[in-house]
Amino acid sequence: MKKLLEISLGVVTSVGGFLEVGSMATAAQAGAAFSFQLIWAVVLGTICIIFLVEMAGRFAAVSHHTIADGIRERFGFNAFLWPLLATLLVNFLVMAAEIGGVAIALELATGIGFQWWALPVAFLAWLFLWKGTFGFIEKGVAVLGLVTLCFVVGAVMLKPDWGQVAAGAVPTLPEHDAANYWFMAVSILGASISPYLFMFYSSGAIEGQWDKSYLGANRAIAGLGMCFGGTIAIGVLIVAALVLAAHGIEQIDDYHQLPLMLIPIFGFWGFVLFVASLGIACFGAALEIGLQQAYLVAQGFGWTWGEDLKPRDDPGFSTVYTISLFLAAIPIALGLDPLKLTIFSMALTAASLPLTVVPFLFLLNDERYVGEHRNGLIANAAVIFIIALGFVLAVVTIPLQIFGGT
Amino acid sequence: MAATLRARIVNAVTAVGLRPDRLCLLLMISVLTACTSSDQVEQQSKIAASATQTASLVLEAWVAGAAPSKYTSRTLQSVGKALADAGAQIQSAKSPEPSEQAGLTTAVGQLSAAVTRAATAVQNGNRSDVEHAQQDLRAAAADLSASYARYFAPKS
Numbered sequence: 045m046k047k048l049l050e051i052s053l054g055v056v057t058s059v060g061g062f063l064e065v066g067s068m069a070t071a072a073q074a075g076a077a078f079s080f081q082l083i084w085a086v087v088l089g090t091i092c093i094i095f096l097v098e099m100a101g102r103f104a105a106v107s108h109h110t111i112a113d114g115i116r117e118r119f120g121f122n123a124f125l126w127p128l129l130a131t132l133l134v135n136f137l138v139m140a141a142e143i144g145g146v147a148i149a150l151e152l153a154t155g156i157g158f159q160w161w162a163l164p165v166a167f168l169a170w171l172f173l174w175k176g177t178f179g180f181i182e183k184g185v186a187v188l189g190l191v192t193l194c195f196v197v198g199a200v201m202l203k204p205d206w207g208q209v210a211a212g213a214v215p216t217l218p219e220h221d222a223a224n225y226w227f228m229a230v231s232i233l234g235a236s237i238s239p240y241l242f243m244f245y246s247s248g249a250i251e252g253q254w255d256k257s258y259l260g261a262n263r264a265i266a267g268l269g270m271c272f273g274g275t276i277a278i279g280v281l282i283v284a285a286l287v288l289a290a291h292g293i294e295q296i297d298d299y300h301q302l303p304l305m306l307i308p309i310f311g312f313w314g315f316v317l318f319v320a321s322l323g324i325a326c327f328g329a330a331l332e333i334g335l336q337q338a339y340l341v342a343q344g345f346g347w348t349w350g351e352d353l354k355p356r357d358d359p360g361f362s363t364v365y366t367i368s369l370f371l372a373a374i375p376i377a378l379g380l381d382p383l384k385l386t387i388f389s390m391a392l393t394a395a396s397l398p399l400t401v402v403p404f405l406f407l408l409n410d411e412r413y414v415g416e417h418r419n420g421l422i423a424n425a426a427v428i429f430i431i432a433l434g435f436v437l438a439v440v441t442i443p444l445q446i447f448g449g450t
Numbered sequence: 451m452a453a454t455l456r457a458r459i460v461n462a463v464t465a466v467g468l469r470p471d472r473l474c475l476l477l478m479i480s481v482l483t484a485c486t487s488s489d490q491v492e493q494q495s496k497i498a499a500s501a502t503q504t505a506s507l508v509l510e511a512w513v514a515g516a517a518p519s520k521y522t523s524r525t526l527q528s529v530g531k532a533l534a535d536a537g538a539q540i541q542s543a544k545s546p547e548p549s550e551q552a553g554l555t556t557a558v559g560q561l562s563a564a565v566t567r568a569a570t571a572v573q574n575g576n577r578s579d580v581e582h583a584q585q586d587l588r589a590a591a592a593d594l595s596a597s598y599a600r601y602f603a604p605k606s
Contacts, residue, residue, distance in 0.1 A: 155520030292503035295496060297532065300525035301504050304511070311516040 051261050055269040063192050064329035065145030066138065066235035066390045067277045068322065069383060072305060073296045074228045075284030077221070080204075080212030083278055085229040087213050089236025090274030092433070094266050095426040096401065099408050099419070100242040101262035104249035107413040111246045112343040114407045121344070127399040128344050132337060134396045135240050137389035139333040139372040143169075144382025145326030148299050152319045159379045166373035169330050173365050178251045178351040181335070185328035192325055194317040195279035198309045202286045209282060223447040230441050231387055234394030236274070237430070240336045243400070247339040251351060259417065283309070299383045330369070338365040388445070395441040397434030405431065490543045491551065494536040495598050498558050501532040502591045505565050509584050512572060519572055526569035533562040553597040560590040 067086075074082040100111050107114065116124040147161035172181060218225035245266075254262070283305045288294075291308075293301060302322070306314030335351055338361045342349035347360040355362035376382060405427045408419040419427065508525045511517035517525075537558035545551040564586035571579035 151524075152521055155518075155524065291507050293500050293507065295500035297497065297500075298504075298525075298528045300508075300521070300528045303517075303521070304504065304507050307511045307516050308507070311514070312518075315511075315517060315521065 051264045051268075055265055055272055063189065063273050063276050063325050064235075065141050065322070065326045065382070065386050066238070066393075067232075067273075068145075068280055068325065069296075069299075069302075069386045070228065070231045070235045070390055071277045071280040072284040072288070072302055073387070074232060075281035076288040076296050077228065077294050078218065078225060079285040079289055080209050080282065081216060081218070082225070082228055082232060083209065083212030083281060084215040085232040086236065086274055086277045086281060088215075089233045090270055090277075092233075092237045092426070092430050093241060094270045095423065096237065096242040096404065096430065097245050097270060098263055098266035099404055099423065099427070100246035101249050101254070101266060102259060102417055103407060103414060104246040105254040105258045105262055106256055106415060106417045108250065108255075109413065110250055110339065110343055111243050111403070111407070112340050114413060115403045116344055118407060118410065118413075119403065124344060127403070128340060130396045130399045131239050131243070131340060134389065134393050135333050135337055135340075136368065136372055137385065137392060138238070138240065139330055139337070139368065140375045140380075141382060141386040141389050142326045142330040142333060143369075143373050144376045144380075144385060146323050146330065147376055148382055149319045149323030149326065152300075152303060152315075153323075158382065159377050162373040162376035163370075165327070165330070166369045169327065169334055170366055170369050172331055173334055173351070173369075174355055174362065176351070178248070178335075181331050181351065182248060185324065185331060188324045189328050191317065192276050192321045193279075194306065194310070194314075194321060195276055195283055197279075198306055198314075199279040199282040199286075201309055202283065204282050204286055209278075223444060226440070227391070227444040227447075230394050230437055230444055231390040233433070233437060234390035234392070234397075234441075236277070237397060238393055239396065239400040240333050243340065244332050244336045247336070247343075256417075280305070297383070299381075330372075334365040334369050337368040338362070391441050391445050394434075394437040396438070398431060398438055401427065401430050401434050488543075488545075491540055491545060491554065491601065494539045494543075495554060495558075495594070495601075498533055498536040498540075498561060498594060499591070499598075501529045501536070502561050502565075502587065502594065505529045505568065506584070506587055506591070509568055509572075509580060509587070513577065513580060513584075519575065523569055523572045526565055526572060530562055530565045530569060533558055533565060537562060547601060550597065550601040554594070554601055557590060557594040557597045560593060561587065564590050 071086065074085070103114060104110055109117065112124075112128075115127060143162055143165050144158065146165045147158035150156070150161040150165070151158040176184075249258070249262070284296075287305050287308050288296070288301070291304075293304070296302070303315050303318040306318045308314070310317060339349060341347075341364045342358070342361040345360070348358045349361040350358060353361075375385065405424070407413060408423065408427070411418060505526055508517055508522050508529075512519065512522040537555055540551065540558060541555045543551065564583055568580060568583035568587065571577075571583055
């Protein structure tokens with residue numbers, strides 16, 4: 045019973061981690077511009093992240109190392125430095141986008157410009173991290189994040205042609221705006237296969253003191269949780285296709301357009317649900333990325349770390365999330381468009397994938413760490429596919445950003 | 451044969467004082483510049499059409515009491531800015547069809563004016579002015595659609 049509860053909470057938590065401003069914005073843009081045609085990108089991204097999250101959890105449960113720990117120990121600090129710097133930079137941009145997402149939600153709710161909310165949001169997030177425990181942050185925000193299910197409810201209420209939805213899960217060539225189509229596909233993949241997600245998951249497994257008895261739960265959480273998150277992202281895409289595109293709104297260049305997805309379905313409550321979904325999902329993601337920055341640096345330099353410790357017991361760890369949060373708030377406070385930053389940071393996430401995914405192939409096949417629980421044929425084939433995909437994304441992202449970016 | 455041709459091109463390029471890599475860069479810039487004027491008008495027209503539909507949808511929601519006034523007003527301000535930008539970009543594009551281009555610019559200007567009137571009406575909470583602005587918006591959207599069709603119609 046206890047395990048079942050843990051799995052349920054894990055699934056809910058995974059939803060909180062999966063759905064954030066990046067997956068919402070990219071799914072909405074894709075649905076508005078290309079109807080159901082890019083569902084395959086969400087499906088592909090979800091399958092990839094299921095494999096990576098499962099491996100990250102298995103690695104932590106068996107070896108009692110986080111992925112970052114493992115990379116540093118196995119390859120040495122010099123080799124760890126490149127993925128560390130790339131991930132810190134990408135996380136910084138994504139965290140700024142998440143703070144921007146909360147700030148937009150607050151602007152929509154109050155009418156006060158988003159830039160005024162950036163620093164208060166960063167302060168509130170810092171307060172949660174400073175005072176809160178890992179369980180409180182992970183589960184509390186994730187449970188509230190269930191409000192994002194309104195997109196799935198909305199999609200069902202709109203009665204889409206499910207045959208067409210299913211057809212969208214098969215990759216097809218674009219009928220128009222090819223550069224924009226591929227750029228959207230790259231951004232969706234970047235939003236789905238976020239390095240912070242699987243790195244955070246492995247740190248969470250260590251915080252939760254996972255051992256080999258958690259391997260089954262890990263598999264269930266990774267599979268069900270990420271599928272659940274992917275379903276909500278597909279819900280956003282369907283709603284955008286059936287509401288925005290149907291009304292002739294094919295270009296989403298402004299975040300004010302986003303609440304219009306839910307208003308025609310739920311009326312005024314659609315506006316409230318959108319604001320709550322955006323605010324809660326982005327705030328949860330900002331907390332997780334803030335923690336992830338601290339995990340990365342502390343694990344990289346061998347400092348004491350743990351969200352359940354008092355800040356005075358892990359001063360380096362606490363300093364990193366403090367600085368990260370306030371630095372990430374600055375671009376938004378200066379008025380940088382959160383939607384543009386989100387799309388850019390999702391594309392950059394995709395470009396940085398090889399640096400964070402290549403080590404999986406070595407770590408999850410190293411018997412010194414995972415013993416008999418090393419990768420099988422399917423898991424290795426999946427990692428090799430993700431690495432190849434990562435290299436393709438790394439090469440095409442910048443040209444697509446120039447020719448197809450919004 | 452191909453190698454000889456390549457060597458001749460390289461020699462010719464070098465003779466006029468340009469390195470092949472720089473020529474490639476110049477060619478790329480030229481191709482991109484050549485693409486931009488027509489693409490720019492098309493892209494900006496699409497942005498204007500999308501912005502217009504956004505204004506139309508948010509006004510419908512406001513009239514139905516489903517969108518708060520502050521949100522509606524800010525959305526209309528953003529749409530107005532997007533339309534002004536689109537109009538400026540269409541006007542600045544070097545188009546081979548100046549009269550059709552002017553038609554598009556005028557249509558986008560009318561849309562922008564209708565959106566500004568709607569924003570003011572929403573701020574004042576004046577429902578009948580909003581309904582008038584909605585009618586103006588629909589008329590201006592039809593003008594934009596007609597101007598767009600004229601601009602991209604096959605020329606004899």
